[in-house]
Structure formats: C-alpha cells, structure tokens
Amino acid sequence: MQGKQEKIRLYEKEIRISAPGGTTLFADLRSCAPEEPMPLIIISHGFLGYSRWGFFPVVSKRLSSDRFHTLIFDFSHNGTDRATGMITRPEEFAANTVSSEIADLEAVCRFAASGLLPVNIDRNRIGLLGHSRGGAVSLLVCSSIPGIRSLVTWSSPSNLDRYSQRRKEEWKRTGRLTFRDLRAEGELWLDYSYYEDIDRRKKLYDLPERASRLSIPYLIIHGRRDAAVTLREAQRFISREGSNNIRMEIIEGCGHTFGVRNSPGTLVTEGLEKAISLTTAWFMKTL
Numbered sequence: 358m359q360g361k362q363e364k365i366r367l368y369e370k371e372i373r374i375s376a377p378g379g380t381t382l383f384a385d386l387r388s389c390a391p392e393e394p395m396p397l398i399i400i401s402h403g404f405l406g407y408s409r410w411g412f413f414p415v416v417s418k419r420l421s422s423d424r425f426h427t428l429i430f431d432f433s434h435n436g437t438d439r440a441t442g443m444i445t446r447p448e449e450f451a452a453n454t455v456s457s458e459i460a461d462l463e464a465v466c467r468f469a470a471s472g473l474l475p476v477n478i479d480r481n482r483i484g485l486l487g488h489s490r491g492g493a494v495s496l497l498v499c500s501s502i503p504g505i506r507s508l509v510t511w512s513s514p515s516n517l518d519r520y521s522q523r524r525k526e527e528w529k530r531t532g533r534l535t536f537r538d539l540r541a542e543g544e545l546w547l548d549y550s551y552y553e554d555i556d557r558r559k560k561l562y563d564l565p566e567r568a569s570r571l572s573i574p575y576l577i578i579h580g581r582r583d584a585a586v587t588l589r590e591a592q593r594f595i596s597r598e599g600s601n602n603i604r605m606e607i608i609e610g611c612g613h614t615f616g617v618r619n620s621p622g623t624l625v626t627e628g629l630e631k632a633i634s635l636t637t638a639w640f641m642k643t644l
Contacts, residue, residue, distance in 0.1 A: 365389050365422045370475060376433050376464040383439060384408065384430035384465065387421040388476045396482035396506075396644040397469055400429035401462055403489025403512075405444075405538055407437040411619040412629055416486075416636075423637050425484075425644075426476045430465050432458050432491075437540070442619065444541040451533065451546050454554040455517060455562065458494045466502040480504050482644045486636060489513055489586065489613065493564055499573060507643035508575045509636050512613045514586045515564050515593040517555045528552060540619070569597045576604050576639045578632050580611040606635050 368391045374382040385408055388395070398420055402408055408429045417427045431437060434457055436450030444450055462485075470480050484507040487495035492510030499505045520528070528534045533546040555562055568575060579591045588607065595605050608615065611628030 367418060367421050368476070372428065372430075372474065374430070374465055374468045377460045378433075380433040382430050382433055382461055382465060384428050385414075385417065386426070386428050386474060386476065387417050388426045389421050389424060391426070391476040393424075394477045394479045395424055395426055396484060396640065397426045397428060397474075397476075397478040398484045398486055398640060399462070399465055399469065400427060401458075401485070401487040401491030401495050402429070402432070402435070403487070403491045405540070406488065406491065407431050407435050407439070407442065409439065409442060411614060412617045412625075413488075415625060415629070416633060419633050420486075420637060420640070423641070425640060426474070426478050428465065428469060428474070430461075432461050434458075442540060444538065444545065447541060447543065447545055451548045452550070453547070454551050455490075455494065455497075456554050456558070458490075459497055462494055462498045463501065466498065466505065470502065470504050482506055484509070484640050484644050487511070487513065490517075493517060493562075496564060496567055496571075496575075497562065500567075500571065506573055507640055508571070508573060509578065509639055510576075511578045511615075511632060511636075512580060512583055512586055513577070513591070515590050517562050517564070518552075518559070520552070525552060565593045565597050568594050568603060569600050571602055574602050574604075574639075574643045576606065576635070578606050578608065578635055580608050580613065580615055580628060582610065582612045585613040604639075608632060 368388045370386045372384040408431045421427045434453035436444045436446040438445045483504045485495040486509045488511045492513030535546040615628035616626035
C-alpha cells in the first residue's frame, strides 16, 4: 500500500474561508483527482491542536489518496501560527468557546456545500472527522448541514464540562483557567466565558443525547489507554437507547493521539494505522 500511495500525486491548496465575526479560517485542501466528483471529508482538530499538528497531514493525505477530497482547517481561536505551529496569540486562544467552534465548522461546511472549493465535490456526500473536542463539535454540527452523510470521531469526550467544582469556583473568581503547553512560550489560559458557554447550553451540548438522535452512521474510534478521555467515558455514547447507528472500535495499546507526537516526519504508529484504516473503510461504506 505504501508504494502505491507514493505514486499518487496530490493536488494541495491553502483555502481561506470567511467566518462569523469577520474572521478568516485557513484550511488545507487535498485531492488525488480534483476534477472528479467525489465525497468530501472535513477534518476538525481538537483542543490545543491545529490543522498541521502531528498526524493530521498524514490522515488528510491518506484519505485523499483513497479517493476522497479532504479539507482540514484551523478553528478561528486556536491562536496558532501556521508556519511554526506555536501558539503566538494567547489572548485569542483564551477567548475561544465551543459555540465559536460550532460557528466555524458550520461556516466551513456551508462554504464547501456552496460549491466554492476548487475541486468537484459531491455535495450530497460529505463526511465529518474530528479528533478530541473537534469530534464533539463535529457531532454537534452534523445534523444541521444538508449533505453530511457520515461522522467519525477519534478520542472524543462525551461530556464538555470536565472540571471539578473547586476548579470552576476558582476559575470564576479569577476569570481564567491557566495551564502550560510546550507550543507556547508563556502561560496559556481560558477565559471564564468558555465555561459560561458550556454551562448555558448544557442541554444543547448533551453529547450522548445528540448522538442517540443521529440519523446518519457514526463511528467512534478510541484508544484503550486514553488517559485524557477515558474509554469508560467514551462508552457512554453506546450505552443509551437509540444508538443503533453508532459503532465503536477500540484500538489496543494506545492513548489519546494513538502514539503520535507533534514532530517533523510524523511516525505512523500501529495505532494510527489502525485508526486510518477503520476510518477509510467507514467512509467508503457510508458515503
């Protein structure tokens, strides 16, 4: 398979998409046959991610080589410099909310469905793929856009309120939830408006409930050793009535990013290979 894929020359283009609030979303479009009418897969990164992090270019290229157009984009408030991968705009990052990411993904979907991409997509065969919080956002969006026919999430949470009562009280008192990441030179934080958004919309953001009401096929892929989003949490998606359209695949021996780190020349681990294969087969079957 590797030899076959190396011979495929992909069309690649950076795309700019207007989003709510006057922001511009940057995306990478890939295709092995831009003039052929093929399904489109829109890929969303997670918290602390960006479109060129770690495995995302690999996943995008592999899916494109298997005769899907792919579009992977940066959420408007990820604060990341696309050239370096560093989080250089911490105030922008801090102002992010789930509502903002939903609006971003909806803008990308509408842009694609309107025929504005420079590839020939089948507008009635669009799939969403999201990692971690990007999967949760994809789940919340997929029923609102005509043409979306299939959903895959990797390592995604079933609950967006992931904070202890003590931490939330401190967050409210100080106005920010602070932490550090290697991709930022200084401290990062989330404004309290992030929590206010998920608290105000807790019924709307009830992820297992939303999943149980899906009319499209939904594949969940999760690493058994995921410490960031435990397997037990992910299994809540399939414990409800009405989850007949949902299938879950557990990948042994790997965690939240399937053994992949953000580094040049991303290593395709056994876990990532399995996740890509399952995803490709799912979209081939359902789109």
